[in-house]
Amino acid sequence: MRAWQPGRWSPSVWVGAIMVAVFVLLGVFGPLIAPYPVGTRAMDLDHMYAPMSWSHWLGTDKSGVDTLSQLLHGAREALLLSTIVVGISATIGVTIGMVAGYARGFVDEAIMRVVDIFLAFPGLLLNIAIVAVVARPGLPLFIAALCANGWVGYARVARGQVLSLRERDYVMAARALGASTPRILFRHIAPNLIAPILVQVSLSFGNVIAAEASLSFLGLGPQVDHTWGAMLEQGTSFLWKPGFRHYALAAGAAIAWVVLAANLLGDGLRDRLDPRQRGRA
Secondary structure, three states, X not given: OOOOOOOOOOHHHHHHHHHHHHHXXXXXXXXXXXXXXXXXXXXXXXXOOOOOOOOOOOOEOOOOOEHHHHHHHHHHHHHHHHHHHHHHHHHHHHHHHHHHHHHOHHHHHHHHHHHHHHHHOOHHHHHHHHHOOOOOOOHHHHHHHHHHHHHHHHHHHHHHHHXXXXXXXXXXXXXXXXXXXXXXXXXXXXXXXXXXXXXXXXXXXXXXXXXXXXXXXXXXXXXXXOOHHHHHHHHHOOOOOXXXXXXXXXXXXXXXXXXXHHHHHHHHHHHHHOHHHHXXX
């Protein structure tokens, strides 16, 4: 049996990709296939704490709302939130990192000192500080809180790559021919950032899900009962209730599934796309 060779797609990529695909499909189509509606209109006080059965595969919660339906609707909330946060963070971080790496000098020093400040401050505490200033934080503020320090990782990756790419022959030739700075950045340098940024996106995807679940568990997330973090918080209040331990375990398993999938996919992509990994024996 041949040993695994660096540069080939590792099994973790395929496992992670399949797990992420399952999450995306459930996020897109989950509310459509959910057996019951969710929310205040779906409350059924006659069936509170219903055990697992053919009618309710994962039982119901304290309001009589179907647990499986909440999980499926929560998948869409998690997918939507993570996609928006990762997209905004990547756009801001890559742009700032490219400017810092290409300009160097004072601009680079000023930007990187700001990055160091954000890295020195615990990310979750910063998220809590931003969200806690409003009594009932809405989705826009929640997204802003997660993006406040989400761009830092992208900025560091982009800046490190640009410092190397700006000295390449094709970049120096474009500069000698009189190409403008924006053209050099977005035409000659940006395409070479796709691989490392794609790895960063994969790893950040799971981090956003974990951060949202943490804030929702503390009661600071979006004011929606069927987010996975809110379900986890509700489940811990009756974790030792006979026949109802599965409520918290289901939400925790969903969060763990996405975080594990993102990390497997990110690690596999890094092994495949990073030239330093490909050169190792």
